[in-house]
Amino acid sequence: MNKKQFYRLPPPGVDSSKLSGVLIVIEGMDSSGRSTQIEKIAPWIEEKGYAVSMVGLKRSQLVGDTLDAAKQGNVLSAQTMALFYATDFYDQLENRILPALRAGYVVLADRYIFTLMARDIVRGVEYEWVKSLYSMAVVPEAVYYLNVSWRTRVDRTLSARHTLDYWESGMDLGLSRDWFDSFATYQRLMSTQFRRIQKEYGFEIVNANRSSEEVERDLRLKIGSLLERRYRR
Amino acid sequence: MKNNEVLPGKLIAVEGLDGSGKSTQIHLVHQWLKGMQCKVFFTEWNSSELVKEATKVGKKKQLLTPTTFSLIHATDFADRYDRQILPMLKGGYIVLCDRYIFTSFARDGVRGCRSEWLKNLYGFARIPDIMLYFRLPLKTALERILTGRSKLKYFEAGMDMGYSLDINESFRIFQGKVMEQYENIFKLFHCVTIDAMKPIYEQQDFVRKIITEKVDIAQFQKEGSK
Numbered sequence: 001m002n003k004k005q006f007y008r009l010p011p012p013g014v015d016s017s018k019l020s021g022v023l024i025v026i027e028g029m030d031s032s033g034r035s036t037q038i039e040k041i042a043p044w045i046e047e048k049g050y051a052v053s054m055v056g057l058k059r060s061q062l063v064g065d066t067l068d069a070a071k072q073g074n075v076l077s078a079q080t081m082a083l084f085y086a087t088d089f090y091d092q093l094e095n096r097i098l099p100a101l102r103a104g105y106v107v108l109a110d111r112y113i114f115t116l117m118a119r120d121i122v123r124g125v126e127y128e129w130v131k132s133l134y135s136m137a138v139v140p141e142a143v144y145y146l147n148v149s150w151r152t153r154v155d156r157t158l159s160a161r162h163t164l165d166y167w168e169s170g171m172d173l174g175l176s177r178d179w180f181d182s183f184a185t186y187q188r189l190m191s192t193q194f195r196r197i198q199k200e201y202g203f204e205i206v207n208a209n210r211s212s213e214e215v216e217r218d219l220r221l222k223i224g225s226l227l228e229r230r231y232r233r
Numbered sequence: 234m235k236n237n238e239v240l241p242g243k244l245i246a247v248e249g250l251d252g253s254g255k256s257t258q259i260h261l262v263h264q265w266l267k268g269m270q271c272k273v274f275f276t277e278w279n280s281s282e283l284v285k286e287a288t289k290v291g292k293k294k295q296l297l298t299p300t301t302f303s304l305i306h307a308t309d310f311a312d313r314y315d316r317q318i319l320p321m322l323k324g325g326y327i328v329l330c331d332r333y334i335f336t337s338f339a340r341d342g343v344r345g346c347r348s349e350w351l352k353n354l355y356g357f358a359r360i361p362d363i364m365l366y367f368r369l370p371l372k373t374a375l376e377r378i379l380t381g382r383s384k385l386k387y388f389e390a391g392m393d394m395g396y397s398l399d400i401n402e403s404f405r406i407f408q409g410k411v412m413e414q415y416e417n418i419f420k421l422f423h424c425v426t427i428d429a430m431k432p433i434y435e436q437q438d439f440v441r442k443i444i445t446e447k448v449d450i451a452q453f454q455k456e457g458s459k
Binding site: 009011012013062076077079080083084086087090091094095128129132133135136 | 296297298299300301304305307308311312315344345346347349350353354356357
């Protein structure tokens with residue numbers, strides 16, 4: 001495999017020579033069914049005999065709690081939030097993702113730098129700045145982007161929770177005092193940024209407007225053959 | 234780093250090794266400006282409340298890598314920059330910074346962070362209107378710190394770099410490398426070098442002279458104090 005392991009260079013002090021595992025990222029906007037798919041895919045990969053390590057955003061020991069507290073008050077600027085999330089990301093990258101990849105695990109990531117980048121850019125942070133910020137991230141073996149139409153997302157969100165989430169509606173942006181309007185605008189802005197990032201970073205787009213079973217079948221096919229290729233050459 | 238907007242305030246930063254006496258000097262500047270009833274604000278590296286917590290956790294558990302160490306300080310700085318430094322500058326204050334982003338460039342540079350990455354990271358920060366670098370021989374700086382203070386801290390001494398198990402020895406090596414970084418950085422950024430071996434009052438005279446030349450002090454004096 002002559003694939004690039006890091007977008008630019010590895011973080012300082014990181015030995016990148018023995019990454020025998022496989023990093024698979026599932027990306028997708030809120031209510032794209034991402035978490036459901038990951039919950040189903042992980043045990044299936046293990047059934048096939050590969051060890052799985054699951055990672056997500058905002059789960060690091062370092063700043064996870066502080067970040068929650070900061071979000072409560074909503075007092076940080078976009079730039080500071082971006083840096084906070086980046087700290088959290090690199091903490092997980094260096095302390096969880098890289099060790100697991102060295103140990104040969106399949107690392108299944110519930111979102112990755114792309115969601116972070118999209119959120120930051122929507123809040124006014126420069127694209128080139130975030131690109132450089134995350135330039136030491138590991139390049140995933142595959143990124144599956146669960147693509148869902150706006151209509152489906154609204155239906156799913158409302159039928160599941162009967163309410164909208166403050167952050168998922170981008171209320172911090174002051175787009176509108178009307179939650180539904182804000183949600184609609186915010187989701188559209190996020191979509192636009194995802195498309196821009198997708199063009200540059202190349203995701204595989206999975207049509208997630210279908211039933212959860214159909215999406216799962218699709219993902220199994222893709223991931224199954226990917227694992228065959230990578231582990232049983 | 235961009236200074237694309239002219240702000241009514243002035244940003245003055247001091248940099249130098251631990252033991253260079255820069256904090257003493259900036260303190261004296263602060264007293265001087267306050268004495269003249271100037272609108273002046275003083276701020277230190279790494280002092281924002283919100284992120285202090287995370288830094289504490291990370292430092293205690295020694296969980297930090299060069300990258301996360303750098304990022305956590307950048308987060309801290311960004312928060313302080315947005316909430317204090319920039320508003321104070323916009324509000325027409327003279328802002329005095331005891332250490333600025335160059336401290337991170339130097340320390341994180343020693344830890345292996347690439348200068349290009351660091352420059353991007355701090356790209357939102359303004360370049361100071363006046364930057365003072367307090368230079369002195371490494372040996373003197375080390376003597377001042379190692380005799381004056383009882384206990385060095387883990388990251389401060391660069392213990393995470395594994396130079397030596399002896400904390401004083403580790404500090405010596407680390408500071409030597411920080412100094413090399415400083416010397417390189419200040420070739421690139423315009424700054425005034427101060428001979429930190431001179432008596433305190435002489436340095437202060439020089440510093441005040443520079444500030445007077447570059448800042449119209451009267452403009453910052455509060456109404457009715459002139």
